[in-house]
Amino acid sequence: MNAPTAPQCSQAGSTYVEPVLVVGGFVKNFDGRLVLNGLDFAIAPGQSTALIGANGSGKSTLLKCLIRLIEPSAGQIQMLGRDVRALSPRDLRAFRAQVGIVWQRHNLVPRLSVLSNVIHGVQSRLSGPRAWFQALAPADVRGEAMQCLDRVGLADRAATRVDSLSGGQQQRVAIARMLMQRPAFILADEPDASLDPQTGEEVMALLLSLVREKGLSLLMISHRLEHTLEFSDRILGLAKGRIALDLPTSQADAASLRRFFDHQEPA
């Protein structure tokens, strides 16, 4: 019941910063099967935190619980100054609007144009037909969507149907849609998983550059050890339902992380 410990900004030294995410005593079970059994951690703003753990260790479950796409079983979640578990349905919608998610699958709406898909991000603050399709959107919304597309390098593809783009381009459109949302926090669940190594790396680099330039906070899952080391400030390792590792990335070495990546264990 006590408030969890303050964030461990080990590299920052003494300066205390208000955390953007505090998770305390967090438990999640599915039909009595414990998946996450008492997590305590906090995340400082403007940081990129990597969540690692073997397949089925509950990484995706934790991410979804943070914005209550899955309901937590017990514990506290303080995120962006809100008590997430106490939010009413209406407040939950407003809260989710501030959290951008990049999924393993891009989850774009097929058959629609790139621009329409990016404009969907505005549904975090606008509702009705002007947020449904690019043709019905007001000029300022279309303009902002074009800026988001430009940021991911796809402004010239605005009129293209999303299903005709490559996997990497689709993932970048999904990131542009997320930017349209004007998020304060980004959750990324293996955004590089369905992409080839080169494209996956570009997508991870794009996410990190957004974090750096806009001061956003990022909690990301990558199934690649190299990406975890390259694109994070801090690493949280999940094992047996608990936080089994919590290190600044600068102090992490590949050998000690390997056990959290099951596919990289020797056969």
Added chain:
Amino acid sequence: MTTLSVSAVISPPPRFSHRSLSEYVGILLVLGLVTSSLMATAPALDKLSRGAARLFAPSGMLTQMFPPDFSRIIPIGWKLLETLQMAVAGCFLGLLLAIPFAILATDRLSPHPWVRNVARAVIALFRTVPDLIWAIIFIIIVGLGPAAGVMAIMVDKIGFAGRFFAEAMEESDAGPQDALRAIGANRLGTIVSAVFPACLPSFTATSLFALEKSVRGSAALGLVGAGGIGVDLKVAFDLFNYDEALAIILMMLALVITVEQGSGWIRKKLI
């Protein structure tokens, strides 16, 4: 190359697998049902052959049908147009109303399991009761004429399209919908901007089938007085004007084929 040694050849499975007693009983029951049904209701062969012979007699129906009589082609043409209009109007209203019914009937989009069950029951009822019965019911409500036919077609289409719309939405990829919900979109926004675009091809195909079905169905509605060409066909048969009856049948056929060809062409264009 492939000289198989005899010992390596594995014997094939038995031709017929063994059945249990309950399976034999089941087969016997089905056979009994089929034979008893045939004996109770199928026409006797001699009756059928005598009737067929009468068709071809000089005063028989088939002989009288030729040549078809197109002398009333103008009034029949107008009635055919009315038939088509009934089909289009009823189908349009039915498709429009089928969308909310279908949304309420899906697991994922329905606001509550109870609402979903009620919506499913209504769709099933609309689909199960034949459109001629709906026509009779609506004649009682709105009186004889095309309005009753339009209502009958509409209800029939809510049942038909409601089911297929709901199936399409149920089968559509949940990813984009979940993503929009996670963005903070409301239910309507999620449905219109994520569900509908994904389901568009399937919705279009269903709508075109519904139109074809409506055109075929609306030709029969006149038989019970719900407007359209059916009543003219009935009158022609009742007055033994078999040549005019054939003319009406041919024109109905032309309409149905035209609509089916047209919708087939659109379907190919869109998908």
